[in-house]
Amino acid sequence: MAAGTTARTSAAAAAVVMGLLVVAAAALLSPAAVGDVEEVTALVAIRAALVDPSRVLSGWDAAAGGGDPCGWPMVTCYQGHVYELSLTHQNLSGMLSPAIGRLTLLQNLSLCNNAISGPIPDIIGRMESLQSLDLSNNHFTGSIPSTLGGLSNLLFLKLNNNSLSGPVPHSLATAPMISTLDLSFNNLSGNWPIFHARINVLLGGNPFLNTPAEEPLDLPIQNPTDTKDDSNIKDKRVRIISIVALSLAIGCAVAFITAIIVLHHRRWREQAIAVNDISSAISVTDSGLSQYSISTILILP
Numbered sequence: 001m002a003a004g005t006t007a008r009t010s011a012a013a014a015a016v017v018m019g020l021l022v023v024a025a026a027a028l029l030s031p032a033a034v035g036d037v038e039e040v041t042a043l044v045a046i047r048a049a050l051v052d053p054s055r056v057l058s059g060w061d062a063a064a065g066g067g068d069p070c071g072w073p074m075v076t077c078y079q080g081h082v083y084e085l086s087l088t089h090q091n092l093s094g095m096l097s098p099a100i101g102r103l104t105l106l107q108n109l110s111l112c113n114n115a116i117s118g119p120i121p122d123i124i125g126r127m128e129s130l131q132s133l134d135l136s137n138n139h140f141t142g143s144i145p146s147t148l149g150g151l152s153n154l155l156f157l158k159l160n161n162n163s164l165s166g167p168v169p170h171s172l173a174t175a176p177m178i179s180t181l182d183l184s185f186n187n188l189s190g191n192w193p194i195f196h197a198r199i200n201v202l203l204g205g206n207p208f209l210n211t212p213a214e215e216p217l218d219l220p221i222q223n224p225t226d227t228k229d230d231s232n233i234k235d236k237r238v239r240i241i242s243i244v245a246l247s248l249a250i251g252c253a254v255a256f257i258t259a260i261i262v263l264h265h266r267r268w269r270e271q272a273i274a275v276n277d278i279s280s281a282i283s284v285t286d287s288g289l290s291q292y293s294i295s296t297i298l299i300l301p
């Protein structure tokens with residue numbers, strides 16, 4: 001009976017393991033199979049929304065250039081998936097298609113130095129793999145999607161030199177990874193959020209953006225050279241030097257007082273031994289105390 005139970009249990013366990021393997025295999029295979037198609041259709045839609053007078057994107061064509069986007073110009077793949085699009089300085093105008101959101105593994109997107117207009121698609125804020133987003137020097141309008149602050153891998157966000165308006169989303173100030181945030185030269189308004197000191201923030205060139213009423217030390221850094229950090233380090237250094245100097249001063253004072261007490265005590269003893277011999281009292285030591293006594297004696301008359 002025990003043997004029967006064991007056999008039944010192991011058969012059930014085997015069935016469960018097989019089931020898990022099938023599910024795992026399906027999970028591993030299906031996104032890869034669908035992903036390629038998704039990526040091709042996404043890139044074709046992105047190309048269709050852009051105006052490309054220099055025909056730099058003419059290779060983005062599933063029919064003519066083959067179905068593999070990894071061979072297309074300005075597309076970088078890793079393990080068969082699109083990880084990076086770098087379309088900088090390509091005379092592109094038109095709009096950025098929301099189809100960009102279908103490139104779910106995209107880590108770096110740079111469209112800087114073109115003339116792309118229209119809004120930044122909200123869906124970019126759901127592209128969890130994004131590490132670097134550079135849309136600077138274009139003609140983007142509308143507001144900054146607040147969802148961008150929720151991108152947990154985003155390190156580098158440059159939206160400067162566009163025509164973006166509205167407030168700076170507070171989510172950007174609390175974004176977990178962002179180290180560089182350049183929103184300068186737009187038409188942003190409202191108040192500056194308070195950023196962590198470790199974020200390098202550029203917000204200049206937004207004439208309608210108000211500095212916050214908070215304590216001036218908490219102001220975001222407006223300069224790429226980390227002046228706030230520098231002054232913090234300097235403050236800390238000054239504080240450490242003061243503490244060391246104070247300790248030294250106290251130490252010296254204690255040593256000096258002890259020396260005086262010891263000298264007085266010795267002098268008193270020696271004077272007690274040879275009361276008439278003044279020279280012996282003075283020659284006890286070359287210390288400041290003896291000299292002080294002599295100079296006092298010399299100056300007084």
Ligand SMILES: *[C@@H]1O[C@H](CO)[C@@H](O)[C@H](O)[C@H]1NC(C)=O
Nearest residue numbers: 053054055056088089090091
């Ligand atoms: C952009 O356009 C200018 C002028 O039309 C041209 O000289 C330049 O080669 C173009 N750039 C690219 C990358 O095609």
Ligand SMILES: *[C@@H]1O[C@H](CO)[C@@H](O)[C@H](O)[C@H]1NC(C)=O
Nearest residue numbers: 083084107108131132155156
């Ligand atoms: C993407 O951008 C990040 C941050 O700028 C950089 O460290 C990384 O090397 C880039 N990855 C690729 C594939 O270019």
Ligand SMILES: *[C@@H]1O[C@H](CO)[C@@H](O)[C@H](O)[C@H]1NC(C)=O
Nearest residue numbers: 136137160161162184185205
């Ligand atoms: C952004 O615009 C400002 C003001 O027009 C200009 O001085 C600056 O060079 C521009 N930045 C870039 C990266 O083109």
Ligand SMILES: *[C@@H]1O[C@H](CO)[C@@H](O)[C@H](O)[C@H]1NC(C)=O
Nearest residue numbers: 163165166186187188189208
């Ligand atoms: C910039 O923003 C201000 C305030 O929101 C608005 O009055 C102004 O029309 C905007 N300017 C441009 C060029 O969009």
